[in-house]
Amino acid sequence: MTVDNADDSSRDERAGTSSGPTLPILNQPSSRRTALKAAGAALGLAAFGKAVSPLWSIPENVSVDEFLQQHYKELTDDEKRRVFERLEAETQRQYGKDVTISDPPPIPGVRFGYAINLSKCNGNGACMEACNQENNHHRGVDQSYIRVLEMTKGSMDMEHGTTSYDHSVPQEDKFYMPVQCQQCENPPCVTACPVEATWREDDGIVVVDYNWCIGCRYCEAACPYHARRFNWEPPEIPADEVNPDQGYLSNRIRPQGTMEKCHFCLHRTREGRLPACLEACPTGARLFGDLNDPDSDINWVLQNKRVFVLKEELGTQPNFFYFFD
């Protein structure tokens, strides 16, 4: 409908010049009013510039390269290498620590599974602390991908659970249930994301491209397990506590305003190592392995213990299991 073309508008302009000023605004009966309007507009613009002035500090933190960076899946190996180098340099500048950012691919044929023995877990929270350290979490709020619920015996209703218990554990009438990302086979968070910033990898790990996420937090609303964490502010980590062994899709220091979540320590587990939370667990309640390997420990548990998953009725099909002795 808004058809316009150059020669027409120039003709109009010419017509305008011949009969006086082109701008209708200047043709108003009162030139004072017009001047006031122009002044008002100029003043408004200036005020707007002043109002949004805090934004001018941002270009220091967001480089042009970062702004233009493509989605992880569209980066060539070469581009990835350059991105990693840039991120390493940024970490050095902002956190004063030399780190290596790697990007181990999924191991072909492996599908990760995690199981927790609820008869063993005593709720001491060592896993949370290990997660905090391993994954370069914000120290200010003791961030962690894991939350341990103290549940009342005789009920599986989380309504009767709490994460903020503060007494020696275990209590007689309680059991303890750590919850972290369940690495759903059918993850609602992935469905929700409007820009495909989060997806499920071949080994079952659901990852986030922290440089593609727009921070809409729809995935956080969609996740039924409170597994996702948003970077409300830039994470604070003292240089000597920064874990230098970093993965692009896992524990590298996340930028402000983006979403993150448990990634089964993929920078470790894709190299064959156990996740940090498992190694930290003093009760041995945690068990990790390859679901595709029939002889794996995790498969022994699935076949020999009474196993359940959380909120099975939602159809998320977790790769994270709970069992009792």
Added chain:
Amino acid sequence: MPSMTAQKQTSLASPDAIRSYPRFLWWGLGEATNGGLGFYVWMFVLTAISLVGANAWAHQVAEGMIVTNMTDHVSWGLYIANFTFCVGLAAGGVMMVIPAYLYDDEEMHKVVIIGEAVAIAAIVMSTLSVVVDLGRPDRFWHLIPLIGRVNWPVSMLTWDVIVLNGYLLINLHIVGYLLYMRYLGRKPNPKWYVPFVFLSIIWAISIHTVTAFLYCGLGGRPFWNTALLAPRFLASAFVSGPAFIILVMRILRLTTGYAAPPGPARTLIQIIRVAMTINLVMLASEIFTLFYTGGAHGASAQYLYFGSHGHYGLVPWIWTATAFNLVGTALFFMPAALERGSIRIAACLLCIAGIWIEKGMGLIIPGFIPSTLHEIVEYSPSLVEWKVTAGIWAFGFLLLTVLLKLIATVFTGDYEAGPIRGPSSGQ
């Protein structure tokens, strides 16, 4: 202004007058910013509030979303609440078109264009509400099809972004075209706008349905996960939209003399009566299911209406909304509501405020409380959030004022050097 008149007539005289559409827009802007002292004070205040909002938002972008009171537990707050309401307003604004065309209600046509203008302002407001909610607005381009990488057709949010923008374009076209034709003194060619009007009716329903699907598609949030959500959204949109239009018509009549006959307003009131009743019935059946069955599904409703585990953050909000809605509805059913007067205005104000709370603080926030792990983290908006939201509303009103001013000017023929004073404009 002789020169102006001459100039316009030249351009109108040319057969391809449509080509001066940009000129028309420019002229319109000039017209729309003319007014008396009251008008300028109004515009000044709105601009000031918008600037306060812009400033608060800039701080939020620079310092992080930590300046809001949202948390990992309540990850959406006032912004998304306001977004939901504005989408309803936008949808409701256009649903008025339905009776106009369905029953060929001639008088309604004068209201329809107001509805479309409200829709445009509301859509801009809802888009802004989403933008300010983003943690990384600098990455907004990731949402743009072809340049970015959109998760279509799976993600409901992608759908929402697409339908909202489509809706904005459709309404811009309709309003722009009708105004332009009127300005030219031509009779609008139905071929150029009627299909779009019908499209926009369907689209109006779709924007609000998709917005409801955004929430009710989440299995992990029992409070939202109800099939009634979309119908409820539509019903309440049929209330807030018309109520808003009635208010706008009143203001227009008082300030510009652009008046519609009393008929359309009566039709609107009838619509409101029916829609509000349906809305309340659906709300009641929702509440019945939640409380009578009890259990985890009712946890959020319990928190919302009566508080839970010693937390009562939303209780005052929801009872205020309930009272507003009930009193507003009662007022609408009074015969006096059919007449111009304070009863009608009070009813509109009460229902708008009631629905704003019910769909915002009363729907979005309790979806997160208790959290998916049944933790209770309460939420009340921070000052920054209030400022930004006020800024968005102020900007919306600014836009609406300009649009209405233009509409009033063009339709009342109240512009100097009006190009047409011929029989064609007098229809």
Added chain:
Amino acid sequence: MSGAAMQRAHSAPGSTTEPAPARDREVELPARSADSREKFTVSIRRPSGPPRVATGLTDLQGNAVTAACSTCHTTRPPDHENRRATDLDDFHSGMSFSHGTVSCLACHDERNYDALKLADGRRLAFTDVMTLCGQCHGPQMNAYNHGAHGGMTGYWDLSRGPRVKNNCIDCHDPHAPQFPKMQPTFKPRDRFLDHTRTEH
């Protein structure tokens, strides 16, 4: 990497109880699966030998003097009736013992107190203590063998690296095997999270 996490796993509670056997040696077990891909093995941490008991004395250098079990026990006749610390009239009386109603000599070998004894009377070195535990705690042993009981560190994928598993007595004091209570030290500190809600 998680040096701290490693540390934590190794200093699991139970290792502080007395008598404390040295636990430095690790013994390699053959990997469960015969898959040739598995180049590395699962090893179990083991005590280095019989425990030594503190005598409360110090030598000229100021070091604590410890004694082998046999130092005293060769001079005393065994008493099969002793089941509790309170049954003892001399040494070990401060020890807390809470392991069912088994007598001391159900596990300790009265013929050689520097060794353990299986139920069938066979002698067992302290380093092989898990065999002793496994006699009664079959289900736990079974779970342990399948990774479903007991902490571990290292690699889940034995084709890429070894795994080290805790010994029973890394976590369980043999005389009071119940896993001790702990005080959680790390709690989420989310904004606005209500920390008073511990009970309802």
